[in-house]
Amino acid sequence: MERFHFDTVGFDLDGTLIDTSGDLAAAVNHALAQDGRPPLSVDAIKPMIGGGARHMLAQGLAATGGGADPLLDQLHRVLLEYYEANIYVHSVPFPGALRALDELARRGVQVAVVTNKLERFALEVLRDAGLLDRLTCVIGGDTLGPGKSKPAADPILEMIRRSGGGTAAFVGDSIYDVAAAHAAGIPAVACRFGFLMQPVEELGANAIIDHFDELVPALNGLR
Structure with a gap:
């Protein structure tokens, strides 16, 4: 050869x-739900993936009304905990x-x-x-x-x-x-x-x- x-x-x-995308979207939506926000579709979340979990969540917050850094910090921890427990489902x-x-x-x-x-x-x-x-x-x-x-x-x-x-x-x-x-x-x-x-x-x-x-x-x- x-x-x-x-x-x-x-x-x-x-x-x-x-x-x-399915598992990352589930984690984002779980975090958003803790603040009473509506879920985003998997297709809506796909373009948010690639810059790391915090960046992905920041875009998810922006798409559902925005949020200051303290909220992002709080929900970022929620997202990581959920994702770690459900990392390879979909x-x-x-x-x-x-x-x-x-x-x-x-x-x-x-x-x-x-x-x-x-x-x-x-x-x-x-x-x-x-x-x-x-x-x-x-x-x-x-x-x-x-x-x-x-x-x-x-x-x-x-x-x-x-x-x-x-x-x-x-x-x-x-x-x-x-x-x-x-x-x-x-x-x-x-x-x-x-x-x-x-x-x-x-x-x-x-x-x-x-x-x-x-x-x-x-x-x-x-x-």
Whole structure:
């Protein structure tokens, strides 16, 4: 087999490897209900996902009448407690995700996850999905400390370091993913099936896929 161009391929978690929208929406709506607010649909919450739980909840509050920081702080704790207790009820890997990871491993590629989800939650979701043992490393939004989550380059650079260095690419579904990859000097692949905040063509990715079956050919096209 011809040597694959990338030594490491990193992935976002929510909206890229795993459809976690049902469980995240349930957690947001549980928090909103504590303040007597109406629930939001899963489709309304999907574009709010990607910047971490606090950012997601802040947008949920804005969509239901707004709220000051003390309320956000209170409901953020409520959301995290609920989500931790109900972390993998509706979540499921996107079609072809496991097959794509196995194909990359067959080609000798190190596979990693960089997410803005808290590291402990990311590990639990990946474990429940049966993906954790396929990964070289998992870097969460809190792994490197404040200010060092996507769209900063830091977690991508740390992913490359922990994976042994060399060439890398990153796969995601948001502007945070593409911006972090480009800040780290590596190409980005965007997933049209993810939790898009805007048209996927506007993310500035180097390639776009509609299904994980397209991932390896797309990466080969980024030589």
